[in-house]
Amino acid sequence: MAASNSQEGNDYEFRFSSDMTLEDIRASHRYFCKERNWGKYHSPRNVLLALVGEVGELAEIFQWKGEVKQGLPEFTEDEKQHVGDEISDVLIYLVDLAAQCHIDLPTAVHNKLQVNAKKYPVNVTNGTFQKYSAYGEDRSLVGAAVPPERAREEGDGSE
Amino acid sequence: MAASNSQEGNDYEFRFSSDMTLEDIRASHRYFCKERNWGKYHSPRNVLLALVGEVGELAEIFQWKGEVKQGLPEFTEDEKQHVGDEISDVLIYLVDLAAQCHIDLPTAVHNKLQVNAKKYPVNVTNGTFQKYSAYGEDRSLVGAAVPPERAREEGDGSE
Amino acid sequence: MAASNSQEGNDYEFRFSSDMTLEDIRASHRYFCKERNWGKYHSPRNVLLALVGEVGELAEIFQWKGEVKQGLPEFTEDEKQHVGDEISDVLIYLVDLAAQCHIDLPTAVHNKLQVNAKKYPVNVTNGTFQKYSAYGEDRSLVGAAVPPERAREEGDGSE
Amino acid sequence: MAASNSQEGNDYEFRFSSDMTLEDIRASHRYFCKERNWGKYHSPRNVLLALVGEVGELAEIFQWKGEVKQGLPEFTEDEKQHVGDEISDVLIYLVDLAAQCHIDLPTAVHNKLQVNAKKYPVNVTNGTFQKYSAYGEDRSLVGAAVPPERAREEGDGSE
Numbered sequence: 001m002a003a004s005n006s007q008e009g010n011d012y013e014f015r016f017s018s019d020m021t022l023e024d025i026r027a028s029h030r031y032f033c034k035e036r037n038w039g040k041y042h043s044p045r046n047v048l049l050a051l052v053g054e055v056g057e058l059a060e061i062f063q064w065k066g067e068v069k070q071g072l073p074e075f076t077e078d079e080k081q082h083v084g085d086e087i088s089d090v091l092i093y094l095v096d097l098a099a100q101c102h103i104d105l106p107t108a109v110h111n112k113l114q115v116n117a118k119k120y121p122v123n124v125t126n127g128t129f130q131k132y133s134a135y136g137e138d139r140s141l142v143g144a145a146v147p148p149e150r151a152r153e154e155g156d157g158s159e
Numbered sequence: 160m161a162a163s164n165s166q167e168g169n170d171y172e173f174r175f176s177s178d179m180t181l182e183d184i185r186a187s188h189r190y191f192c193k194e195r196n197w198g199k200y201h202s203p204r205n206v207l208l209a210l211v212g213e214v215g216e217l218a219e220i221f222q223w224k225g226e227v228k229q230g231l232p233e234f235t236e237d238e239k240q241h242v243g244d245e246i247s248d249v250l251i252y253l254v255d256l257a258a259q260c261h262i263d264l265p266t267a268v269h270n271k272l273q274v275n276a277k278k279y280p281v282n283v284t285n286g287t288f289q290k291y292s293a294y295g296e297d298r299s300l301v302g303a304a305v306p307p308e309r310a311r312e313e314g315d316g317s318e
Numbered sequence: 319m320a321a322s323n324s325q326e327g328n329d330y331e332f333r334f335s336s337d338m339t340l341e342d343i344r345a346s347h348r349y350f351c352k353e354r355n356w357g358k359y360h361s362p363r364n365v366l367l368a369l370v371g372e373v374g375e376l377a378e379i380f381q382w383k384g385e386v387k388q389g390l391p392e393f394t395e396d397e398k399q400h401v402g403d404e405i406s407d408v409l410i411y412l413v414d415l416a417a418q419c420h421i422d423l424p425t426a427v428h429n430k431l432q433v434n435a436k437k438y439p440v441n442v443t444n445g446t447f448q449k450y451s452a453y454g455e456d457r458s459l460v461g462a463a464v465p466p467e468r469a470r471e472e473g474d475g476s477e
Numbered sequence: 478m479a480a481s482n483s484q485e486g487n488d489y490e491f492r493f494s495s496d497m498t499l500e501d502i503r504a505s506h507r508y509f510c511k512e513r514n515w516g517k518y519h520s521p522r523n524v525l526l527a528l529v530g531e532v533g534e535l536a537e538i539f540q541w542k543g544e545v546k547q548g549l550p551e552f553t554e555d556e557k558q559h560v561g562d563e564i565s566d567v568l569i570y571l572v573d574l575a576a577q578c579h580i581d582l583p584t585a586v587h588n589k590l591q592v593n594a595k596k597y598p599v600n601v602t603n604g605t606f607q608k609y610s611a612y613g614e615d616r617s618l619v620g621a622a623v624p625p626e627r628a629r630e631e632g633d634g635s636e
Contacts, residue, residue, distance in 0.1 A: 056374010215533010
């Protein structure tokens with residue numbers, strides 16, 4: 001089956017395997033740096049430039065490829081591994097940057113998803129609940145922002 | 160108390176508030192795009208360029224600031240909110256990119272943290288356990304890289 | 319003498335040595351690619367991602383440095399050479415990108431400098447001409463933004 | 478005629494219109510900043526982050542486009558103008574960064590083109606001279622590095 005997140009009619013959906021949290025990543029990276037006394041180098045702009053460096057390494061993997069299909073079918077296993085490594089490096093520095101800035105990343109992401117949902121409204125008659133139900137209330141961070149009772153009444157927490 | 164993740168002697172450590180997972184972010188963003196039939200635009204290189212765009216918006220907030228202190232004490236509340244918004248946008252696209260590439264991001268991050276821990280060894284006589292104990296067993300993804308028996312011998316309770 | 323472009327009272331000004339043009343760079347890079355039959359890889363988005371990759375390599379040189387002084391006095395000769403190499407790589411891809419997009423870069427830069435000069439007006443009583451004269455008639459692209467007649471009166475022969 | 482820099486057999490070659498030099502851009506931008514007393518903000522890392530911001534704005538124009546053809550035939554005039562503006566912004570900050578670092582950009586570019594030419598050798602039997610002659614010695618910055626007499630003997634200044 002050709003995996004695709006973008007063919008709207010396609011039931012297949014790629015999912016992540018585990019429940020790794022943003023706090024798991026922050027604490028593990030912090031532990032790694034503290035063990036090595038590297039924390040002193042992690043000022044906000046240092047980490048931001050390190051993040052830009054890793055984004056550059058990620059871009060390099062895709063630079064001569066032309067358009068690339070979902071699931072990277074044309075990539076070798078090594079290339080796919082490399083993509084995963086570089087996305088991870090970007091993520092680790094991004095989480096570190098939030099921590100250096102004392103920004104509560106889960107709250108910031110939660111709020112941003114809500115703002116986006118309001119900014120780009122969906123026609124309510126558009127089978128929202130059916131789609132929503134495929135995720136479940138406990139999965140929707142958007143829904144999670146709604147008081148349980150309102151969410152229940154509406155059956156849709158998407159604003 | 161002046162918060163700081165980088166003063167090694169400082170007991171204070173900034174932490175994220177919730178257990179938001181990478182899969183929470185993926186599923187919520189996927190739900191958001193599916194509701195709007197936007198999935199078709201989310202090819203790997205499109206999302207990668209969108210990510211680069213958001214990294215640029217993040218950099219713009221810091222560009223004329225000179226060196227910036229941890230916790231962003233000189234930033235206004237609006238600026239700090241803006242930083243959180245842009246870090247969130249980068250994170251959402253980064254998670255989306257991993258999903259478009261069918262890369263299991265939690266596994267990739269876990270492996271990268273292990274590789275980094277082996278790549279930059281810590282002097283074993285260096286009070287690792289004491290430092291580790293501040294984090295708790297269920298938090299260290301790095302610790303998971305140590306074979307259980309070795310970990311036990313060393314008194315490194317890192318899983 | 320401490321070189322500085324930013325101390326307004328300082329007479330010293332760093333200048334480039336030669337009259338290398340944007341077209342020199344375009345033609346030389348084009349010649350280099352044509353000799354190797356590499357042109358076919360240079361689609362706009364491929365070159366854009368290559369540019370992002372080089373910006374990342376440039377950022378990596380500065381990432382753990384904290385604030386850096388003009389002229390890079392704390393950098394080793396090798397590091398300074400490295401900065402020059404990476405800035406050059408970014409420039410070569412930027413010129414290539416403009417060519418791939420069939421954008422006349424000299425005209426685009428000229429127009430942008432004019433737009434910026436109008437967007438951020440300077441108090442006319444503020445010794446502009448005196449400052450201008452320090453650059454020489456044939457050098458100011460900004461001067462080209464001045465209506466020909468005013469330019470002629472002022473002896474501003476910048477077009 | 479379909480313009481293309483990448484079809485090797487195609488005689489058409491897009492060229493820039495004028496002889497704007499890197500020093501023209503440096504002096505004009507420097508003049509612009511000096512008039513406004515903005516020089517004090519232009520530290521190397523500030524300018525580097527401003528550059529990253531402009532690269533982000535450039536990427537945003539291409540982010541939802543999928544693969545894009547040379548000459549941007551599918552772009553509106555406004556979009557093409559926008560691309561030219563953003564490429565110009567990146568170039569202006571790149572030139573500024575070199576100046577802040579006291580790096581002689583023409584020399585750095587010249588050397589980088591030479592290093593690349595040696596790094597990726599061309600089969601000498603491969604009509605190099607014929608291709609080279611299409612540009613002329615005075616166009617090749619690579620050639621320009623060779624003492625005139627050696628260049629003349631070889632009829633090719635490409636190393």
